[in-house]
Structures are given as C-alpha cells and as structure tokens.
Amino acid sequence: MFPRCLLGGVWLLVLLISGCNARKWDYEPLAISGTSSDVKLIKIEPKIERIGRGEFAVSGMIEWNFETTNETMLEAFVYRSQTGEENDYKVLPWAIPKQTLYEFMDTFYKDVTMKNIKHCSNCPQFTEKFQPPLPKKTYVGDKCVIDGDGLPDIIPPGYYKIIVKGFGPNQPTWGGTGIFKITTKMF
Template identity: 35%
Template structure:
C-alpha cells in the first residue's frame, strides 16, 4: 500500500514541468532545438527506401531533409510506434526512456527498467513494494504473458476530447490510426510546408498513395508540441512494421530559448 507519498526532490523537476505544460498552453514555446544526427533503415528497399540528412542553413541554424520512396500498400497489419529517450549527454548508455509513455513490454522488463529507474525511487519510501539492488526475477504474482504499458496525454483544458497524446512516444498503433492522430495533429503541421506529404482536412482512408515523398530542409515550428521542454539530448526512434520494417532514429539537442 501507499501512505501519503510526497513528491521527493528528485521528481520535483519533472512534476513542475508537467504543471507548467498544462498552464502555459497559450504561451510561446520556450525551447530551441538543433538536429544532432539522423539515421534511417528499411528491411526491404524494393518496398520502401528511406534516407535522411541534416542541412546546415547558416551559423546556428539547421534543418532536416528526408526522401521516402514508398512502393507498398499499408494494410491492417502495418503498425507505427515511436519511443523517446532523454540524456544530458550524447553517450548512448546515458539515454533513459521518457516516463510520459511506456511502450508495451513484458512485466519483468518493466520492473528492471522504468520501475527500478524511476517509480520505486519515488514511492519506495512510502510503500511496501518490492525493492531490489539486483535484477527483478520471477516469482512475482503474475505470469509470463503479463504486459505493461502506459500512454500520456496533454490538454489545455480538462475536456476529454481535447487530450492529445504527447509526442515523446507513440504507442504501437495501426497505420491509419496514426495518420488520423499524431500525423494530423502535430506531424503534418510541422512539415507540411516543406514536403509533398499527403494533407487532408478529412479522415485519412486507404489506400495510401505510392509516391516518392520528399521533406526539404524542414524546420519544426512547434505546432501541436508542448511549450516547456527540459534541456538535453532527445533520441526519438520511429518504427513501422508489417510487410516491411522501416523507420528512423533522430537525435536532437534542446536548449532553453534566450529571451
């Protein structure tokens, strides 16, 4: 059980960020970003070939470009997901998955990840939950098929229909559900002006057009994104699965905007 768990200092920064995000929805975003690296992959380039690069526009200003040669028809088995990680350095081993969303994962993988790295550190002092310096291993009162996941949403109001999933992570979902959610609400608002990607005021429906899609020197304007973002390096891993597995890994450096 839990007994009046206060928010410890180590968690106060994250909690304050959540409060600021909710109460600053009408403010201008306070962060700037610099693309650090981009890498793309495809398991079958005859179906989908993808490549990306970072463009230096001028001193201190960078953009991203990408080409996607799309030659297959997404179906009900085509899934999209994204995981986001944060690090104060760019060292690979320093990246920790952002706590706003937790991708579906086996129970003991969750225990040895988010539970150990964040959750138990915040509630261990006020609960009788299991704590271990070593790896968590069975038995636990669960089976091998038990899965854990969490999704996080943001709204400037408390109206249920206003909530949008935070862009840090995207839970695995069907392709057209992704198009009618994050793609429409945030992605296309930021890259529609610099690409030939499909745009629609109505719902996206099959078929998705086969085409060579190009993003040319895109600069994110922040539409649909949160206004407050902690400094550091962010690694966002976008993945598509189905007939072909493809995606990209983007690392950006975020700094506080100077006023």
C-alpha cells in the same frame, strides 16, 4: 512614479503576449537515419542541412512502394539524456504506442507532424479523416524546420533520441532514428 509603473506594466504585458503559445526551446539535429528491411519496397534517406548560423533543417526522401493495410503498424519511443552519452538515455513517457498506421495518421501525424512539415514536403495533407491507403509514391521533404506546433511549449534541455518503427505481416520493417540537442530559448 506613475509613468514608471505604467511603462513596467506595458513591458510585462508585451512579454506575456509575445510568450503565449510559443515554444521556449530550440533544437539542433545531431544525427538522423532511416532503415528498411527491403529498399525496393521502402527506401528512407534523411539528412541534416545547415541553413544558417545555428539554424538547421531536415531534408530527405522516402520511396514508398508497398501497399499499406489495416495491419501496417507504427510505434515510436523518445529517450532523453542529460549528457548525450549512449548509456545515459532514459525512456520518456512521450511515446506513440503501437497502433495502425491509419490510427497514427488520424492522430499524431495530423495533430503534430503534418503541421510541422506541410510547408516543406509533399507528404499527405488532409483536414478530416485520413483516407487509406497511403499512396505509393516518393515523398520529399526540403529543408524542413520544425516550429514546434503541437509539441510541448517547454521541454527540459538535454539530448533527445526519437526512434520510429514501422512493420506489418508480409511487409517490410522500416523506421528512423533522430538525435536532437534541446536548449532553452532565451528570447
């Protein structure tokens, strides 16, 4: 009797330890696109790549050719659908409110985006405060797989649409849209 209880306790401990701080969801990118009102100033070309059975990555390039200022703004919206039908999407409170690009760099970018793309891109990396402006250069992501660092551990299954918009006075309007299917991770 005692060995069974001990074995059960050890098994429970292993499950608890292995489950700590691990995301309980998987994702499949279904569509991704970028837009720009002036491709000479900013050109966005994302793409989805299959890297294995049931494994996907996002690659792409952003040619950033304009000077950012304190008036360069960014905002993002997240929508969820149970079915994936366009008329079924409902806005979620997971949004990035309209803010300056520099505020975004010091918050969501540093806490989530940078952690998830630092291994696969030449996007800015910093530890303290972002030092403006955003350098004019071509940023490249190569087979970026999001591990979920900084994102919720539990996300309800369904279809998610993320829309990012950037804009500012005398600047191009730019952005991107991604659609992802979220499933519950079994193990």
